[in-house]
Amino acid sequence: MTLLAVAGLTKRFGGIVANRDISFEVRPGELVGVIGPNGAGKSTLFDLITGVTRPDDGRVTLDGRDITALRPDQISRLGVARTFQKLRPFHQMTALENVMIGALQSTADVGAARRAAEEALASVGLAERAHAHARALSTGQRKRLELARALATRPRLLLLDEVTGGVDQGAIPGLIRLVRDLHARGPALVVIEHNMQVIMELAQRIVALQLGEVIADGQPAEILRHPRVIDAYLGESWRPA
C-alpha cells in the first residue's frame, strides 16, 4: 500500500539541477524524515509534490493517481497539506481567520469552519491567541499557526518544512510533541528537518538528499551508519568507531 509515490523527479533551474531522478514512497500513516545539507533540494522536492513548480521529468502519484500536472489547490483538495520553510501567514487576518481558510476547503458554512478552526487552534495550543492578528504572533506561534492551518484541511499527507527551524531551543520539545500528536491523528507526515536529534526522535524512516539526489533511504539507525550520509551531512564525529 502506497499513499505517495515519487518516481524519477527531476527539476532544473537553468544550469542547476535542484532535484535529480528522485524516487521514494510514503505509506499511509508513515512518518518520513527528509534530511540533507542546505541546497540539497529538500524544499524544491516539496514544491514539486504540491504542484508549486512542475518537474522537468518524473511523476508524483497519490493513491496511484497521477497528480504531477495538477495545480496546488487541486492537490490540497486531494488531501496533501504543507507548511512553508519561510512562514507565510495571512498577516492582516486573525489566527482564527487564518485557520478558517483551511477549514473552508471542506465546508462552505462559515460557522462550521469557525468551529473547526477553533478546534485546530486548540490542538496546536494557540486557542487563547485566536483573535490576535497573525502579524502579532511570535515565530514559534506562527509555526503552530501554519500547522493548524494545514491541519484544518484534514490532510491525509502533511508535508512539514523545518518545523523547528528558527525557533529557540526551549520551544523545540513542545514542537516535537505537537508533531507526534498530529501524526497520531492519522495523516502520513513527511518532515524536512535539520536538527538530527529531532529527526531521530520522530522519523520512522529517513530519506537523505545531497545535491539533489537521494543518497540513502532507510531506518534511522541505518541512515546514521550510512557512509555517504556521514560524508555529506553528519560529519566525521558521527562515524562509528
Add this chain to the structure above:
Amino acid sequence: MAAAGPLRPFLARAVPLLLLGAVAAFPLVFTKPFPRHLMIMIFLYGALATAWNILAGYCGQISLGHAVFFGIGAYTSTLLIREAALSPWLGMLAGAAIAVVGSQLIGYPVFRLRGHYFAIATIAVGEIIQALVINWDWAGGARGLFVPIKRPDSFVNFQFHESKAVYYFIALGLLLLALGVTRWIEGSRRGYFFRAIREDQEAAASLGVHVAREKHWAIAVSAALTALGGTFYAQYVFFIDPESVFPLSLSILICLVAVLGGVGTLWGPLVGAAVLVPLSEGTRVWLGGGGKALDLLIYGALIVLIAVFQPGGLVGLAGRFRRT
C-alpha cells in the same frame, strides 16, 4: 465607560436606522437641485468605489481600469435605446452582463500579473478600450452619444427632468446594493478566500483556494456593479463620450475615493466619497472653471497625508480613537 456598556448594542442598531431615515428624508427637506446633486454624486461615487473595493480591497487586485466597466454600462444602455428602443432599465442589466463578460476576457491575461504589474496592465487595458471607442464611429466615436430626451418623465424611460428626487433614490439604491453585496461577500466563504488571496496567494492555493477562479468572481461582481453606475450616469447626464465615461482619470478617482476612506472595509469607500465629492463639487462651484485643477491638488495632498499617517484610510481613524 460603564454606562456605555448596555448603551452600545442599542446605539449599534439605532444609529444606522437614524442615518437611513435622515438619508430618506433629505430630498424632502432639501428641495434645491444642488444639495440633491451633491448627494447623488456621493451615492454614485460611493457605489463605484464600493464595487472597486470588492476586487481591489478584499481580493487585493488593484485595478486602475474600472472606467472600462463604467463606460460599458453607459454605452450599452444608450446604444440599446438607439438601436432597439429598449428601456434603460433593461439596458442597465445588459450593460452589467456585457461588463461581466468583458471582465472575464480581461481577467485571463491580467490576473497572471502581480502587484504593480497588474495595476499597470489594467491602465493599459483601459487606455486601449478608450482608444477603440473613440475610433468606433457606429458607437458615436469621439463625438459621443446623446440620450434622446423623452417627455413627460417616466420610470420606464429612466428620465426625470422635473425633479432630481427620483435620481436621488435610484442612486441610493445602487449604493445600498453595492454595500449589501459587499456585506454578503464579507461574511461568506468567498470573502475569506478573497482576503487570503490578497494576503498571500501561494499560501491560499496551498490550502485549497482556487486562486484564478476566485479572482474571476471578484472582478465579475465588481464589474457588474460598476456598469450599473455607468448606465445611471448616462441617464442622469444624457450625454456620454469616451472622454467622460472611459477616462483613466475616472479609474484613478474611483481608486482614490476608496483609498481615502479605507480599502478592504465595508464603509471606507462611502466615507471617502462623502469627503471627496463635496470637495470636488464645492471647489467647482465656488471657484468656477478654474477650480477643476484645485480639487485635484487637494486630492493629491489628502492622498499623501493618508498614505503617510493613516494607511488604513479614514475608517481606520475611528478604530484608532476607539482603542484609546
